[in-house]
Amino acid sequence: MRLLVKGGRVVDPANDLDKVLDILVEDDKIVETGQNIYAEDCIIIEAHGKLVCPGFIDLHTHLREPGFEYKEDIYSGTRAAAAGGFTTVCCMPNTDPVADNKTVISFIKEQARVKGVVNVLPVGAISKKQEGQELSPIAELFQAGCVALSDDGRPVRRADLMRYAMEYAKMFDLPIFSHCEDRDLSGDGQVHEGFYSTYYGLKGIPAAAEEVMVARDIILSQLTGAKVHICHVSTRGSVELIRRAKEEGVNVTAEVTPHHLVLTDEVIGSYDADTKVNPPLRSREHVEALLKGLNEGVIDCIATDHAPHEREAKDCEYNMAAFGISGLETAIPVSMKLVHEGKLSLKRWVEAYTVKPASILNIDRGSLTPGGKADITIIDPELIKTVEVEKFYSRGWNTPFKGMKFKGWPFMTIVNGKIVFEDGEIKV
Ligand SMILES: NC(=O)N[C@@H](CC(=O)O)C(=O)O
Numbered sequence: 130m131r132l133l134v135k136g137g138r139v140v141d142p143a144n145d146l147d148k149v150l151d152i153l154v155e156d157d158k159i160v161e162t163g164q165n166i167y168a169e170d171c172i173i174i175e176a177h178g179k180l181v182c183p184g185f186i187d188l189h190t191h192l193r194e195p196g197f198e199y200k201e202d203i204y205s206g207t208r209a210a211a212a213g214g215f216t217t218v219c220c221m222p223n224t225d226p227v228a229d230n231k232t233v234i235s236f237i238k239e240q241a242r243v244k245g246v247v248n249v250l251p252v253g254a255i256s257k258k259q260e261g262q263e264l265s266p267i268a269e270l271f272q273a274g275c276v277a278l279s280d281d282g283r284p285v286r287r288a289d290l291m292r293y294a295m296e297y298a299k300m301f302d303l304p305i306f307s308h309c310e311d312r313d314l315s316g317d318g319q320v321h322e323g324f325y326s327t328y329y330g331l332k333g334i335p336a337a338a339e340e341v342m343v344a345r346d347i348i349l350s351q352l353t354g355a356k357v358h359i360c361h362v363s364t365r366g367s368v369e370l371i372r373r374a375k376e377e378g379v380n381v382t383a384e385v386t387p388h389h390l391v392l393t394d395e396v397i398g399s400y401d402a403d404t405k406v407n408p409p410l411r412s413r414e415h416v417e418a419l420l421k422g423l424n425e426g427v428i429d430c431i432a433t434d435h436a437p438h439e440r441e442a443k444d445c446e447y448n449m450a451a452f453g454i455s456g457l458e459t460a461i462p463v464s465m466k467l468v469h470e471g472k473l474s475l476k477r478w479v480e481a482y483t484v485k486p487a488s489i490l491n492i493d494r495g496s497l498t499p500g501g502k503a504d505i506t507i508i509d510p511e512l513i514k515t516v517e518v519e520k521f522y523s524r525g526w527n528t529p530f531k532g533m534k535f536k537g538w539p540f541m542t543i544v545n546g547k548i549v550f551e552d553g554e555i556k557v
Pocket residue numbers: 191223281282283308405406407408434436437452453454
């Protein structure tokens with residue numbers, strides 16, 4: 130099968146391209162990008178006025194299967210990804226059973242093959258059952274196809290265990306995706322510790338709870354030489370630590386979520402549990418530092434931390450509610466707001482979702498280079514739409530953006546040369 134994407138504004142930071150071009154796709158490959166491509170016998174995709182980008186890659190998705198299918202599963206989660214403009218997602222191992230061995234990883238890969246609609250790259254657990262006591266079989270996880278290691282959902286408390294994890298991970302060139310949180314400092318905190326936690330009477334989580342662990346993992350990366358990727362960076366201090374580490378040549382990268390970039394802790398005043406997320410939404414000074422860090426490349430990527438939950442987990446007292454935001458279907462519109470407001474360049478924005486995550490994973494995606502896999506995200510930058518959770522493909526309706534209007538939505542998602550999402554609908 131052949132597709133011809135015609136007349137769109139092609140933004141491909143990997144190839145330093147920002148130009149109106151056509152793209153010809155044959156089977157699962159991009160065969161040509163150029164002006165006025167003529168080809169017979171192909172499906173024409175009219176892309177005038179649209180942005181044509183390499184397929185977006187999410188480094189941080191919770192697909193919840195196996196074990197928590199009432200929150201999400203690979204069927205619903207990969208459809209949410211496609212509808213959100215993502216062609217590849219890395220799924221986190223905090224499932225039940227935990228993805229800490231080849232049986233669970235093979236199961237996830239098989240489910241993704243039979244019922245998934247985007248590329249699913251599993252992340253294996255650092256420790257057995259994510260209990261932080263004993264290392265998972267890292268060689269086995271690598272052989273089973275894991276692209277990274279993480280105990281996300283929980284921090285790795287013991288520095289010695291993290292050190293050994295890094296030493297093993299390095300042998301296979303696997304990055305460690307680190308959830309940085311000192312549980313003694315975060316305790317049973319619910320929101321960012323600051324003015325609003327006091328004002329609204331909710332227990333705080335200090336910025337330091339994140340920063341001390343970011344510092345530790347940078348130091349351990351320096352010791353071991355392993356690749357460390359800091360998940361969901363949320364504070365100014367973390368940005369500064371990462372900046373300094375990069376200047377010193379440490380093998381560290383970082384991601385920020387759309388919600389941490391556009392919301393401050395002021396929104397907790399609604400007492401809506403959909404504003405409850407870990408790490409918590411921070412105050413303005415932190416949000417500004419995150420944006421600056423992203424602009425400067427100190428923060429490499431934007432990742433969703435898509436964390437869907439069932440209604441009951443959020444429809445309760447703030448203190449009782451689960452942490453997490455369902456993020457796949459709002460990531461593009463929410464983060465594109467920064468582009469429309471002139472706070473982030475279009476090139477940097479696309480880079481943060483494509484070539485940057487691809488290079489962290491060391492995978493051959495994230496560009497529109499001819500000969501490569503045809504993963505393409507087409508965006509309508511002018512489309513204005515309201516976030517309607519009832520129309521989500523995700524089972525998780527937990528988003529603080531519900532009912533809000535945004536400009537710039539995915540128009541089409543092409544995965545391995547196949548149209549999986551078009552104009553608001555999943556096609557497979
Ligand atoms: N981010 C969250 O608030 N929740 C995540 C866990 C995590 O990403 O640490 C989850 O699995 O629900």
